[in-house]
Structure formats: structure tokens, C-alpha cells
Amino acid sequence: MFEGEYAKLWIEDTILFIEYRSHLVLTKQTAMEVLRSRLAFQRNQEYAVFCDPSGIVSADTDALDYLSREGTLLIKAVAFYTPSPLNILLTEFFLETHRRRLPAGIFKHKIQALKFLKSHSQ
Amino acid sequence: MEREFTKANLQGVYRMLFELAKGNLAFKIERSSHHDELEGLIALLNMTAEKLHKNRNQFLWFNRQNGIVVIKTLSFLLNQECEVVHYCCEIESFENSTRSDDILDKPFVNLLTTKSRAAWKKKILEPLKQEQTFTILPLNYKSYDHLNLNLHSVITRIPYPDAVIYIVTSCLLDIKKDDVFNFRENTTMNKLSHWDQQLFHEIEEYIIDHLQEPLKPVYELASLFNTNEHKIKTGFKEIFGVTPFQYHREQRIELSKILIANTDLSLKDIARKMGFTSYPQFSQHFKNYTEMSPRDFKKRIQKS
Missing domain, CATH: 3.30.450.20 (PAS domain)
Structure with missing residues (x-):
């Protein structure tokens, strides 16, 4: 488990979990710091990522651009899971406007998200 | 607690839509601490306006014909x-x-x-x-x-x-x-339609999505995006300052720099991951772009 200033990271059953801290305003600087922590934590391995963005309250376009490019390094697939209506919409906006080839989706149920990641974590 | 979509709650949304319709993209709606659907709508409008504003500023200088x-x-x-x-x-x-x-x-x-x-x-x-x-x-x-x-x-x-x-x-x-200078008569003035802006934005997205493989030749890109080679060659360079191939290479090097700085992957592995055919090819492109070899870059990062 790694507890950073902006996110908590841990690995469980070959899946990397990222949980953003509460009340987080996501800027490019924040995104860069999260990426640095993630790459160091992964120790050169590629992972399928389960991301809980519930703590994010807003994100600027530079941060989203960065996450969609540099932020996908050493990631096989990403599943977003959040119960918050605000974060569901923020994540949908991100996926709609920054569509990449990386398999990604937003899920209402944790179990569906994990199933999606399992199919991409081999 | 979820707020209702009432006229009072939607005042900021309405005002924002009026301003967007008038072309005022620098506005943002004041955010609150709610996490409900209404707050999501407000966040989305803010991000949309910010994105449009950024795109418009990028292309503002190209649309000077009128x-x-x-x-x-x-x-x-x-x-x-x-x-x-x-x-x-x-x-x-x-x-x-x-x-x-x-x-x-x-x-x-x-x-x-x-x-x-x-x-x-x-x-x-x-x-x-x-x-x-x-x-x-x-x-x-x-x-x-x-x-x-x-x-x-x-x-x-x-x-x-x-x-x-x-x-x-x-x-x-x-x-x-423009009611002072007659720019319309100046044929050397750059012109980029909204279609062109969309086209180059899509080509850029395509390049970013295909960094791990060799970029298609310009004639194939032209066929893929229903345009001609000349337009891609000249238009892309006008906007991004480099050709599609240089852009592709530079983006690869930028990602490589992040991997060198934050992982223990060998330089050969990084070269392979970033789609370079060999380490010497990677090293050469890296040196051309950053004016130092990947090894020197790694040494410098380790020292700092």
C-alpha cells in the first residue's frame, strides 16, 4: 500500500487500485505527481487499473490531457468505479472527450469493473 | 442530499449557456461542495467551456481572413x-x-x-x-x-x-x-476552416493513439482522413510547428523520458515499449530531440 498526498495505491490479485484523496482539485501538477508515484509503485510491471475517482471535485483540461497521454503509461486497461453522480459525469466527460485505444470503462458495480479488468490483466 | 433541478438552482447554468451562445468562453460557474447530478452538470459545463476556450485560442491566429x-x-x-x-x-x-x-x-x-x-x-x-x-x-x-x-x-x-x-x-x-485592414486581399494570409481544425485535431489524436507503432506514410494518412497529402504536410506543420512524423517521434521521446525518470526499466526495454525498432534508433532520435543521449539523461536524473 502506498499513501500519497493525492492518491492511495495498492495491488490486489494482479489489479492495481487507485483511490484519489477527498476534495481533490486535479491539475496537471497533481496528475504528474500521481503518475510519478504510480510508476514507482508498479516497479516496472504493467497492470490493469481499478480507479475510484470519488475524491476529485474538479479537473482542468491540462490535467485530463496529461492523464489521457502520459497517464496511460504501463496500464493495460482501466475501470472507473464511483457511486457519486458528480464523479460519474466527470469520468464520462473524460472518456468521451479523451477516447484512447486503451480499454476503459465506467461501471456501476464493483464486480463488473473487476470482471472487465480480469479479462485484460493476463 | 440531491438538489432538485429548479429554476433557482439552475440560474448559473442558464447564465453560462447565454454567455457560451454569445461566444464568451472564459466564464466558469461557481462550484459548490455538493456531489449530486446538478453539480455534475455544472462541472461538465465548466470543463466544456474550458476545452472550447483552449481550442479557440489555439486556432485564433489562423482565422484572420475576416x-x-x-x-x-x-x-x-x-x-x-x-x-x-x-x-x-x-x-x-x-x-x-x-x-x-x-x-x-x-x-x-x-x-x-x-x-x-x-x-x-x-x-x-x-x-x-x-x-x-x-x-x-x-x-x-x-x-x-x-x-x-x-x-x-x-x-x-x-x-x-x-x-x-x-x-x-x-x-x-x-x-x-476587420474594418481597418483589408486582409481578404492578402492571399498569403493563413486560413483554416473549422473542418481543417477538426481534421488536424483528429490527426493529432490518431498519432497519440499509435505511438507504439510506426506512423503510416502521409499518403495513407491522407486516405484515412479523406484529405490530400499537401494539406497534411503544410497544415499540420503550421499548427504544431513540426511534421506529423516529427510530432510522432517527439511524443514517443517525451513518454520515454517519463519512463527513464520513474522506472528501473532498461533503456532497451523502453525503446521497445515505445515502438522503436532498435536501441540505436531510439538513442539517435532521443539525441536529436533532447541534445543528449538516453544514457546521459538517465545519469542526470539519477544525480538530481
Whole structure:
């Protein structure tokens, strides 16, 4: 488990979990710091990522651009899971406007998200 | 608790839509601490406006066939107590939403949002007190109820023997109908239609999505995007400053730099991951772009 200033990271059953801290305003600087922590934590391995963005309250376009490019390094697939209506919409906006080839989706149920990641974590 | 979609709750959304329709993209709706559907809608509108604003600014300089790019300013003269002594406004949306009685002789910070007030105090006033003369910072002005106007600003500190005054200049890039110069006759003037802007944006997205493989030749890109080779070669370079191939290579190198700096992967592995056919090829491109070899870059990172 790694507890950073902006996110908590841990690995469980070959899946990397990222949980953003509460009340987080996501800027490019924040995104860069999260990426640095993630790459160091992964120790050169590629992972399928389960991301809980519930703590994010807003994100600027530079941060989203960065996450969609540099932020996908050493990631096989990403599943977003959040119960918050605000974060569901923020994540949908991100996926709609920054569509990449990386398999990604937003899920209402944790179990569906994990199933999606399992199919991409081999 | 979920808020209802009532007229009162949607005031900011309506005002934002009016301003977007008028082409005012620098506004943002004030955010709250709610996590409900309405807050999601507000966040989405803000992000959409920010994205449109960024895209428009990127292409503003290319669409000068009917208009000229102007910098509209909002300037304030502040006394030592940072109260507004005088101000000039060229930005209509700010002028329409603020009365001069609420500005003159009042503290300047009253015009800013809570977040910007904190930044003003922390990043501007304190460094300025340490004799810094110019400070650049985006300032968020309160505009219509529920809306904020985010403007790039320069704060100048002018010291006198017995007092200090401040000049705050905030600016907004805009386009104005050309009625002074006849740009239409100037055939060398760059022209990029909205279709062209969309096209080059899509080509850029395509390149980013295919960094791990060799980029298709220009004739294949032209066929893929239903355009011609000449347009891709000249248009892409005009916007991004480099050819599609150089852009592809530079983006690969940028990602490689992140992997070198933050992982223990060998340089050969990084070269392979980034789609280079061999380490010498990677090293050569890296050196051309950064003026140092990947090994030297790694050494420098390790030292720092």
C-alpha cells in the first residue's frame, strides 16, 4: 500500500487500485505527481487499473490531457468505479472527450469493473 | 442530499449557456461542495467551456481572413491598501455584469472569487512585498451571479518613497471584425476552416493513439482522413510547428523520458515499449530531440 498526498495505491490479485484523496482539485501538477508515484509503485510491471475517482471535485483540461497521454503509461486497461453522480459525469466527460485505444470503462458495480479488468490483466 | 433541478438552482447554468451562445468562453460557474447530478452538470459545463476556450485560442491566429485578433484588457490602479482608485474595462461581459459603484474605492479582492483571493494573498502580495515587480497569475473575477471570469493577469508593483501602488492588467484574447485592414486581399494570409481544425485535431489524436507503432506514410494518412497529402504536410506543420512524423517521434521521446525518470526499466526495454525498432534508433532520435543521449539523461536524473 502506498499513501500519497493525492492518491492511495495498492495491488490486489494482479489489479492495481487507485483511490484519489477527498476534495481533490486535479491539475496537471497533481496528475504528474500521481503518475510519478504510480510508476514507482508498479516497479516496472504493467497492470490493469481499478480507479475510484470519488475524491476529485474538479479537473482542468491540462490535467485530463496529461492523464489521457502520459497517464496511460504501463496500464493495460482501466475501470472507473464511483457511486457519486458528480464523479460519474466527470469520468464520462473524460472518456468521451479523451477516447484512447486503451480499454476503459465506467461501471456501476464493483464486480463488473473487476470482471472487465480480469479479462485484460493476463 | 440531491438538489432538485429548479429554476433557482439552475440560474448559473442558464447564465453560462447565454454567455457560451454569445461566444464568451472564459466564464466558469461557481462550484459548490455538493456531489449530486446538478453539480455534475455544472462541472461538465465548466470543463466544456474550458476545452472550447483552449481550442479557440489555439486556432485564433489562423482565422484572420475576416477579422483581427485583439487583446481586450481589464486594468485596475490600486493604492497601497489595494483599493481600486481607477479602472478601465474593454471586456463587455465584465462591464455588463459589474457596477462601477461596486468597484471604485472598494478593496480589489472584493472582485475576486474566494479561491482567487487566497491566491492573491499568497502568491501575489507576499512575493510583491519582497520587491518583485511583476507577477503573472490567472485571476478569477466574480461576474454575473454564480459565474466567474478567469483571466490571465499581470500585477505590477510600483514603489514610491512613501507609498506603493499596484497596476493589475487582466486580458482576454478575442477576435474583432476587420474594418481597418483589408486582409481578404492578402492571399498569403493563413486560413483554416473549422473542418481543417477538426481534421488536424483528429490527426493529432490518431498519432497519440499509435505511438507504439510506426506512423503510416502521409499518403495513407491522407486516405484515412479523406484529405490530400499537401494539406497534411503544410497544415499540420503550421499548427504544431513540426511534421506529423516529427510530432510522432517527439511524443514517443517525451513518454520515454517519463519512463527513464520513474522506472528501473532498461533503456532497451523502453525503446521497445515505445515502438522503436532498435536501441540505436531510439538513442539517435532521443539525441536529436533532447541534445543528449538516453544514457546521459538517465545519469542526470539519477544525480538530481
